[in-house]
Amino acid sequence: MGRIVQIDHVGIAVKNLDEALKLFTEVFGLKVRDISVYEADRVRSAFVEVGESAFEVSESTDPEGPIAKFVEKRGEGIHHVSLRVENIEEVIEELKAKGVQMIDEKPRSYGNIKIAFVHPKSTRGILVELCERL
Numbered sequence: 001m002g003r004i005v006q007i008d009h010v011g012i013a014v015k016n017l018d019e020a021l022k023l024f025t026e027v028f029g030l031k032v033r034d035i036s037v038y039e040a041d042r043v044r045s046a047f048v049e050v051g052e053s054a055f056e057v058s059e060s061t062d063p064e065g066p067i068a069k070f071v072e073k074r075g076e077g078i079h080h081v082s083l084r085v086e087n088i089e090e091v092i093e094e095l096k097a098k099g100v101q102m103i104d105e106k107p108r109s110y111g112n113i114k115i116a117f118v119h120p121k122s123t124r125g126i127l128v129e130l131c132e133r134l
């Protein structure tokens with residue numbers, strides 16, 4: 001059976017990543033683990049460590065990209081909550097069996113991470129990401 005282990009990270013959507021990171025580094029005193037561009041998702045994202053968890057702070061690299069649209073509609077702020085799971089394929093099947101609508105029916109791979117988004121229609125408006133670290 002798939003299992004939800006912990007909050008892996010909280011996704012934050014911002015207009016300007018470098019400006020926004022000052023909050024996490026200078027104000028909160030946290031460390032940036034990694035900054036990467038994800039071409040397919042049209043974002044540039046930084047992982048900011050908070051113990052076992054993290055913030056994933058993202059800016060859009062394209063004015064028409066999903067993060068740009070989100071910020072335009074809802075302003076900067078919390079974009080998604082990522083739940084770390086064991087066996088993401090099983091968790092997806094279990095959620096589907098419970099009638100939950102998925103954005104990603106099959107997980108997407110990013111290096112040694114697999115993720116899948118749950119449709120916010122099924123989660124009271126909260127965009128939930130499932131994440132398995134291999």
Ligand code: ZN
Binds near residue numbers: 080082129
């Ligand atoms: Zn995420």
